[in-house]
Amino acid sequence: MSFKLYGxxxxxxxxxxxxxxELGLPYEMxxxxxQAKEHKGPAYLAINPTGxxxxxxxxxxxxxxxxxxxNYLIEYANSDLAGANVQERAKVWQWSLWxxxxxxxxxxxxxxxxWTGVPLTPENDAAVRAKLDKHLQILEARLGASAYLAGDxxxxxxxxxxxxxxxxxxxxxxLTPYPAVTKxxxxxTSRPAYLAAKA
Numbered sequence: 001m002s003f004k005l006y007g008x009x010x011x012x013x014x015x016x017x018x019x020x021x022e023l024g025l026p027y028e029m030x031x032x033x034x035q036a037k038e039h040k041g042p043a044y045l046a047i048n049p050t051g052x053x054x055x056x057x058x059x060x061x062x063x064x065x066x067x068x069x070x071n072y073l074i075e076y077a078n079s080d081l082a083g084a085n086v087q088e089r090a091k092v093w094q095w096s097l098w099x100x101x102x103x104x105x106x107x108x109x110x111x112x113x114x115w116t117g118v119p120l121t122p123e124n125d126a127a128v129r130a131k132l133d134k135h136l137q138i139l140e141a142r143l144g145a146s147a148y149l150a151g152d153x154x155x156x157x158x159x160x161x162x163x164x165x166x167x168x169x170x171x172x173x174x175l176t177p178y179p180a181v182t183k184x185x186x187x188x189t190s191r192p193a194y195l196a197a198k199a
Contacts, residue, residue: 003027007053015066015163016054021193023077091150096160106132107167143180
């Protein structure tokens with residue numbers, strides 16, 4: 001049984017690279033040249049018609065969307081990384097979805113000028129930062145009360161959230177006003193699986 005993962009080890013695909021390493025699953029990374037629009041070419045669109053990354057190919061079983069891929073890999077490996085019981089699994093989904101729907105869009109808005117070369121207007125920049133602060137205050141309160149997002153142990157919720165919060169560094173957004181978030185991020189990105197995924 002072989003795994004191929006389309007997408008470099010950054011952004012949303014990093015979630016899946018990190019999960020692969022946490023689970024100890026061997027795989028092949030298929031790096032796409034995003035600047036050359038390789039992900040919009042006919043060869044890739046035949047695999048994933050959305051033209052987005054990541055995409056998983058598991059012996060011909062094709063799956064897109066990073067959260068779905070992570071969940072599939074965890075079930076395949078029969079791991080409790082997605083939660084050891086029904087309540088922990090529910091918390092994993094709660095915080096994973098919360099991050100994707102709330103914090104990540106604002107962080108992407110701040111990062112987008114790095115890719116496009118088109119800066120945000122001062123008004124839009126201020127609005128994005130205000131929304132992001134509101135979301136990060138919620139995350140700060142959670143991580144001030146709990147070592148990890150779903151409870152007292154590391155789960156895929158932490159992977160899903162940390163890869164989104166990672167856009168802060170890319171865009172130059174200062175996380176120091178959120179010490180619990182900063183400590184959590186430093187802790188989980190020192191894990192061997194994360195370091196291997198980023199290597």
